[in-house]
Amino acid sequence: MNAHIEIPPETPKMIHFPIEGMTCASCVGRVEKALSAVTGVVSASVNLATERAEVSVSNPSVWPELIRAVEATGYSVPGKTIELAVEGMTCASCVGRVERALQSVHGVTSATVNLASEQATVEGTAEVSALLAALAKTGYTARDVARDIAEDEAKTARKDAEQALLKRDLVLAAAFALPVFVLEMGSHIIPGMHSLIGSTIGHEASWLLQFALTSFVLAVPGLRFYTKGMPALLRGAPDMNSLVAVGTLAAYLFSVVATFVPGVLPEGTVNVYYEAAAVIVTLILLGRYLEARAKGRTSEAIKRLVGLQAKTARVRRDGSIVEIPVAEVTPGDIVEARPGDRLPVDGEVVEGESYVDESMITGEPVPVAKTAGSEVVGGTVNQHGALAFRATAVGGDTMLSQIIRMVEAAQGAKLPIQALVDRVTMWFVPAVMTLAALTFGVWLIWGPDPALTFGLVNAVAVLIIACPCAMGLATPTSIMVGTGRGAEMGVLFRKGEALQLLKETRVVALDKTGTLTEGKPALTDFVLADGFDRVEVLAHMAAVEARSEHPIARAIVEAAEAERLERLPVENFASVTGYGVEATVGGSRIHIGADRFMRKLGLDTAFFYRLAERLGDEGKTPLYTAIDGKLATIIAVADPIKASTPEAIGALHDLGLKVAMITGDNARTAKAIARRLGIDEVVSEVLPDGKVHAVKRLKAMGRLAYVGDGINDAPALAEADVGLAIGTGTDVAIEAADVVLMSGSLKGIPNAIALSHSTIRNIRQNLFWAFAYNTALIPVAAGVLYPVFGVLLSPVFAAGAMALSSVFVLGNALRLKRFIAPMMGETSPSHPPSASVAAPAE
Known part of the structure; x- marks a missing residue:
């Protein structure tokens, strides 16, 4: 029997490159058509404002064909300089091998290697990934040293x-x-x-x-x-x-x-x-x-x-401090920052204390305290103290470089609203030339004397006034300014289309732990069943929870550490998804989890029912511990709600949105939190894999945005119409999201939605002006008003109107630079109690 083996298709790769020579929307259409015709191209998108192409290809080797396709349409792909730090070279023959490997890559016009500095300088249009792959085949490792300032x-x-x-x-x-x-x-x-x-x-x-x-x-x-x-x-x-x-x-x-x-x-x-x-x-x-x-x-x-x-x-090298180009800093270097210095790379503080202005990353104006162990970000500004930190990310790996790439990717995106413009502009110029020829013919045949003069003047006026520049610039310029303004506020649009989808959002669903709350719960209540010792039970619980990464587990471990209890050895640890954890400690079998876990084990929690009910009404999360099949204790954990949460939810309501909360907490606890915060919909007792089903269910109420920060939020972020990740959360959550809120504050949600409304409104204004201008003035240029009013449009005035149309569209887009977010700066002092509201952890 022959088995059929299905080979999965290769994941498409995105290639970005600049294009020179484009002047209008029809240029964009032609370049996209030429790129799409290249074998291996999955999709192609060209942006007039950024003058860049974004091409999805099934095989990166089609890169030379892409350049040829662009050049065949009359445009050019400018070369660039790439600096690579090459490791593993020991002699002149290594230099020769590295140079030959680089020169063999498609798109490389020249490659020179310096053995002393261990750097390669490459000129041309080749992709960095292709260069690194070529070096890897010859046995050398390299990295892109500077997102290339050059x-x-x-x-x-x-x-x-x-x-x-x-x-x-x-x-x-x-x-x-x-x-x-x-x-x-x-x-x-x-x-x-x-x-x-x-x-x-x-x-x-x-x-x-x-x-x-x-x-x-x-x-x-x-x-x-x-x-x-x-x-x-x-x-x-x-x-x-x-x-x-x-x-x-x-x-x-x-x-x-x-x-x-x-x-x-x-x-x-x-x-x-x-x-x-x-x-x-x-x-x-x-x-x-x-x-x-x-x-x-x-x-x-x-x-x-x-x-x-x-x-x-300023880097410590061989017992002294040397000042070197930032491109030469390597991971592990100890970098010193004096008061007022801009930090060159990302790192972890090893010495000193200071406050660092991180407003360029988070949009928050208040400096952040930094001590040994704190993470610092390249591009932020050290305030008063001196710091020494170990470099953890350099060059293109720094957070600032990643932010720049995110913003560039969003600025180069095409919104769904652009599809209409693309369809029109593909045929616009040929249609205008046909209309100009028709205008000339009509005037020549039926026009008054001198008919030839009238035909010529009006045909020229039609050609000049119909330039589609304004159409091509209407959408991308607004996206560029809007996403740039968002970056200044600490709101990063990873995908440009999120701008349009956010504007259409009707429901905002929020994860609780780490999103609505600080994500740092503390143990607040500890009630024992008869026959158990508090110290013994807490020590056993802490031993088990030390193996878990859940925020609640951390709260239990910290409570045991505060009492300086001995850490007991653990065997057979297992996490029971959605229920709790279990392990063997000192010969005893320990189970810790929610009431549903106890019921699954066949244990009766009725003894603690009234207490659990009261704890839930107080907004705390009750959890149970069973030792050797007997119910030993009920504990409660509370997680403080973020200071910005109540105000942010109020701002979302002001925007006319419904707010939902998705949590694994029991229904009583979840409703208590919802009442305090004014949340409209609550989905409680949700297992991690149930968040996706909850999102699907809530989408029935309208377009939905989901906000989360953890690994378990990634599927829900991907399922939502728009996923917003808290920037202080996990990399997995951020990768799955469409928008990243860098500050970790929920204030970014209403800010992002309000910016989306303003940007889409601005785009529609631009498109109306661009289309209305051409629709109204092409017939006037052709002379339709002449038989009734005796009015003709001079080609000179047509040229002036055409130039002004593009300038108007750009000027209107630039108004977005003055966008004022509904929640700028610190949380309003009118909400001081919000920081002390207790909320349970999931």
């Missing part, structure tokens, strides 16, 4: 150079276009100007001067439109540059014919439109320049985060 600085420098070039071209275009505008339009606007020109330089000389000046404008500052737009048109994939190129060339060439061979034109049509071509180029350059400045401001959040990375570190 790469970030190079990107910033490239943007600055692009902006400076735009500014130069704008000044040149304006200087040469102004005389053309005055000579031509002045004759129509200023009385006597036409006669003055005729009696001085003459109209023929005026046209020749306009020809020379306009030729310079088109050939020098305006050359970018033709070198990019015409090849795109010839490939059958016209973009915004194509619209500008065709429109301005049509006006310019018609004017050249009218200037040098007027006899070939029909009578009454000999006019020049040099000013239209020159001024259109100038106005579009103005729009591009303003757009570049505004786009630079949308990414300020990332720039600020990158700016928080220290450049050097």
